[in-house]
Amino acid sequence: MKILYGVQGTGNGHITRARAMAKCFHEQGVSVDYMFSGREPSQYFDMDIFGPYCTFRGLSFVTEDGKVQVFKSARKLNLLSFIKDVRALNVDSYDLIINDFEPVSAWAGKLSGKQVINISHQAAFYDPLVPMLSVASLHRRFISLFAPSDLALGVHWLPFGGRILPPFVEVNCDNKQSHSFKLVYLPFENLDEIISLLTLFSDEDFIVYHPDMTEKKHIENCHINPLNRVNFIHDLQNCNGVICNAGFELSSEALTLGKKLLVKPLQGQFEQLSNAKVLVDMQRATIMHSLNEFTLDNWLTEQGVEKVNFPSDPAPLINWLLAGNYQEPEQLCEQLWLRV
Structure with a gap:
């Protein structure tokens, strides 16, 4: 199976999750191509685990002083450049596109008829049980348009619904x-x-x-x-x-x-x-x-808290991806939550 892994680069959390996956893919001898978008290429750091990777401009938002700047984000949005990125990414040779809320690979896969599986925290918001503090329907629509997929597996701290995974946390x-x-x-x-x-x-x-x-x-x-x-x-x-x-x-x-x-x-x-x-x-x-x-x-002055034992090894998820049967992800999610 030839896999492309697209990762949203605007936040380091997406890359952290991809590092855990990349380590497990490498241990299993699975070759994966990685691509990132959302920040300047010079701003990526500690990327050795991914081997040779490619970057695109993608789509991102502008922040200042702790706030998303809506109008500046809109002015920065360059749809023509984004369309060129999507067309420049050749996905014809891939059997599967794994996507962590990354729009270039998601749209390239959609337009080429490739299987795209979105594994991200954002995908958890498809579940109506996950709290959203604003116009939920609009935000869910935004997620589906930003990075479309054939299957979405969310990642969250609680098993709100049947298609939500626990996070894989590697800290020792x-x-x-x-x-x-x-x-x-x-x-x-x-x-x-x-x-x-x-x-x-x-x-x-x-x-x-x-x-x-x-x-x-x-x-x-x-x-x-x-x-x-x-x-x-x-x-x-x-x-x-x-x-x-x-x-x-x-x-x-x-x-x-x-x-x-x-x-x-x-x-x-x-x-x-x-x-x-x-x-x-x-x-x-x-x-x-x-x-x-x-x-x-x-x-x-507050006291400490009790730790939560999230799994560190994404091997069950990767084995499920490699098996190629994506009809019942609920069983995979249930299996992983038993480890929390």
């Missing part, structure tokens, strides 16, 4: 320690505003990762770092709390390690607003809707 719980510092990853927020908030709490230590950084820097009680997957996971394992946007993969890693969470959902992004609500309903996180010192102060 055996190396987990408990130091006093807090890990901060708020890539959509203004870095100066983040530091202004954190330095108000001089008795606390914060390790901050931000895409605006190119080298390490130390400001009062904040150690600020450029993005680096290996160093980030090390600090995630050793911190005693995580402050982040309400993305899916980092929250999944924090839940697996039993780290308390303070999440600031990206305003205007329905997925993160929904994630924040689910985390609060699970009693696994506190929400702050702005960089608020009072919310942070209260959260710093």
Whole structure:
């Protein structure tokens, strides 16, 4: 079976999920071609696991100061360039296209009549039981148009419906320690505003990762770092709390390690607003809707949480994909939830 794996590159969570899949494909000796879209090629990092990969511009949104900028996103949208990308991606030789909410490969597969399976967190929102805090029907329509597929398997923290998988989380719980510092990853927020908030709490230590950084820097009680997957996971394992946007993969890693969470959902992004609500309903996180010192102060005094044992090995999913019988995904999902 020849497989193309298309990955949305605007957020690191999609790439994190693809890394776990790529590792398992490699261990089973399965050759997979990977393609990414949604960010500048120079902004990808720690990509060795994927071997030679290709990138396209794709479709993405513009964010400023923790908010999705609708009008700037619309102005950035270049449909002619997107159509050229879809036509340039030749999928004729592939038997299967796996898609993590990536629009170029999804549309190329649809137009070529290829089997496209969407395995993503966004696909979970097809299920009406998954909370959505705004116009649900419009957002579900958006998901289906953005990255169309023949079969959609969602990924979420709870088995809301029959076609939702648990996340595969690779962090090593055996190396987990408990130091006093807090890990901060708020890539959509203004870095100066983040530091202004954190330095108000001089008795606390914060390790901050931000895409605006190119080298390490130390400001009062904040150690600020450029993005680096290996160093980030090390600090995630050793911190005693995580402050982040309400993305899916980092929250999944924090839940697996039993780290308390303070999440600031990206305003205007329905997925993160929904994630924040689910985390609060699970009693696994506190929400702050702005960089608020009072919310942070209260959260710093909260106790830790019990960890959630999500599976780390996606082999059952990959074996199911390779078997080629996609008629009853509910049995696969049920099997994987028994491991949580």
